[in-house]
Amino acid sequence: MSGLAREDPDRLFVVTAGRADAAGPVLDLVSLIVGGVDAPPGTPSEHARILRLCRYHPSSVAELSAHLRTPVSVLKVLLRDLARTGLVAVRAPESARAPDRLPDLETLRQVLVGLHEL
Amino acid sequence: MDSTNSDGVPLRATARDAFKIVIVGGFGVGKTTMVGSVSEIRPLSTEEIMTRAGVGIDDPTAVADKNTTTVAFDFGRITLDAERVLYLFGAPGQQRFWFLWDQLFGGSLGAVVLVDVRRLAESFYAIDRLEHHGMPFIVAVNRFDGPRPPLDRVRAALDLQPRVPLIECDARERDSCKTVLIDLVEHLASLHAPETTP
Ligand SMILES: Nc1nc2c(ncn2[C@@H]2O[C@H](COP(=O)(O)OP(=O)(O)OP(=O)(O)O)[C@@H](O)[C@H]2O)c(=O)[nH]1
Ligand SMILES: [Mg+2]
Numbered sequence: 001m002s003g004l005a006r007e008d009p010d011r012l013f014v015v016t017a018g019r020a021d022a023a024g025p026v027l028d029l030v031s032l033i034v035g036g037v038d039a040p041p042g043t044p045s046e047h048a049r050i051l052r053l054c055r056y057h058p059s060s061v062a063e064l065s066a067h068l069r070t071p072v073s074v075l076k077v078l079l080r081d082l083a084r085t086g087l088v089a090v091r092a093p094e095s096a097r098a099p100d101r102l103p104d105l106e107t108l109r110q111v112l113v114g115l116h117e118l
Numbered sequence: 119m120d121s122t123n124s125d126g127v128p129l130r131a132t133a134r135d136a137f138k139i140v141i142v143g144g145f146g147v148g149k150t151t152m153v154g155s156v157s158e159i160r161p162l163s164t165e166e167i168m169t170r171a172g173v174g175i176d177d178p179t180a181v182a183d184k185n186t187t188t189v190a191f192d193f194g195r196i197t198l199d200a201e202r203v204l205y206l207f208g209a210p211g212q213q214r215f216w217f218l219w220d221q222l223f224g225g226s227l228g229a230v231v232l233v234d235v236r237r238l239a240e241s242f243y244a245i246d247r248l249e250h251h252g253m254p255f256i257v258a259v260n261r262f263d264g265p266r267p268p269l270d271r272v273r274a275a276l277d278l279q280p281r282v283p284l285i286e287c288d289a290r291e292r293d294s295c296k297t298v299l300i301d302l303v304e305h306l307a308s309l310h311a312p313e314t315t316p
């Protein structure tokens with residue numbers, strides 16, 4: 001355990017306790033989180049750290065999780081709090097592959113173009 | 119560390135659609151090396167919670183529970199264009215890590231099974247599970263020093279279906295890794311065409 005959790009597991013438990021299934025957007029590992037506002041006064045420090053990280057540019061759930069050294073599923077609880085209160089917006093991965101389907105050809109073509117240009 | 123993006127290259131403000139590709143393989147097979155070779159950021163590492171029974175959890179409040187542990191995985195990022203960004207995840211292939219596929223890697227475009235020919239058996243389980251998950255994949259043999267059996271022998275040993283591409287690569291070389299990704303995406307596109315009988 002590291003990051004927020006290592007600093008104080010009980011604290012982490014308190015910030016996320018009982019709200020594992022709290023309402024809020026579905027979040028993918030690569031959902032892009034868009035902030036842009038400063039943390040309002042009284043924002044819990046865990047949430048404020050997230051808002052700082054996506055203050056000037058979007059950031060994926062994975063990157064936030066890595067930078068904050070917080071397990072993905074714990075981070076998602078905090079992100080849903082922020083999304084519910086409108087402090088962040090979520091750009092879901094629209095072109096994710098549906099179960100038992102192939103990614104659509106147009107998506108694949110665009111990925112190929114990007115890869116060739118690397 | 120948490121107030122700036124210390125790895126430079128922030129995502130573009132216009133980024134709005136992210137893709138996942140997973141590189142899966144045994145310990146030390148070169149997953150992190152491959153991610154690092156093509157990523158525009160230094161590979162990052164993060165973690166997810168799982169129970170000791172080896173299944174993921176829906177309830178992160180169980181973080182305080184003695185029955186949970188965390189597993190680490192790493193990833194990199196490639197900006198494809200103004201709106202699209204590709205994330206590459208390196209995932210261990212061992213059984214106890216497979217909850218990550220249900221919990222985090224669902225919706226991936228596809229997977230690369232990275233193989234060390236000296237330890238082929240470590241790939242059996244991953245290949246099995248990918249087939250089971252209906253996750254399209256290609257197999258890339260990472261060139262380490264030592265004997266290099268011909269690819270048709272590797273194919274036979276892995277019992278690969280004829281349609282699954284098998285290629286060689288050098289995880290340390292950017293161009294080689296780029297080719298692996300292109301081969302995977304071309305394979306995904308080819309799967310749209312009806313299977314041709316040989
Ligand atoms: N000779 C050679 N060495 C390589 C190659 N790819 C990786 N290595 C080396 O193999 C070692 C393991 O590579 P990693 O990228 O850490 O492998 P990994 O799959 O991420 O390993 P774990 O995360 O520990 O399971 C490192 O010392 C690499 O430098 C390759 O293509 N050729
Ligand atoms: Mg590694």
